[in-house]
Amino acid sequence: MAENQQLAALVDACHWIGAKGWCPATGGNMSVRAGAGQCLVSESGKDKGALRERDFLPVDITTNRVLDPRTPSAETGLHTLIYRCLPAVGAILHTHSVNATVLSRVEPGASLLLSGYEMQKSLGGVASHLDQVTVPIFDNDQDIPALATRVAARHEIAPLRHGFLVRGHGLYCWGRDVLEARRHLEGLEFLFQCELQRRLLEAR
Ligand SMILES: [Zn+2]
DSSP states (O other), X not given: OOHHHHHHHHHHHHHHHHHHTSSGGGOOEEEEEOSTTEEEEEBTTOOGGGOXXXXXXXXXXXXXXXXXXXXXXXXXXHHHHHHHHOTTOOEEEEEOOHHHHHHHHHOOSSEEEEOSOGGGGGSTTOOOTTSOEEEEEEOOOSOHHHHHHHHHHHHHHSOOOSEEEETTTXXXXXXXXXXXXXXXXXXXHHHHHHHHHHHHHHTO
């Protein structure tokens, strides 16, 4: 799909995410990979459910330089890091859903481990409910370069796959293109809701 079609698909995805309530109060940020080593990142402070194509700003993936007078999302450094670490990634969706926020706080470990769910197969390369899906969890940090350094260090040890959680904050997920990123987001959100409900029932 051509770059402008990917941006149009991303705007559609943002409206869908807004309707789902996964980016309340202007939270979250989205991007697509563009040509010439750049990505297009959503502008800071915009309602994600009402984004238009002109609300995405070009950023150099290697240098983090913003090629626009406007200000992109404060978390742009995580988007560029993911594009650098995973050359096949074409689109990134970062959401602040209730389930991602709560589950990442309830799980005390450095990863959320999922198995036994048919819907795991919504994630690229996962063929069975018997596989174990690992979703890394990073402690939240207002210092985005510091958080990006921790994500990069983890990727060196265990390569990132479909996404990661930031504790008490939300989910980053991605795909080869916007369509795959949307499928991963919807699949992970479904799995998070199942896992939260399972833990609640088992705690009774
Ligand atoms: Zn965020």
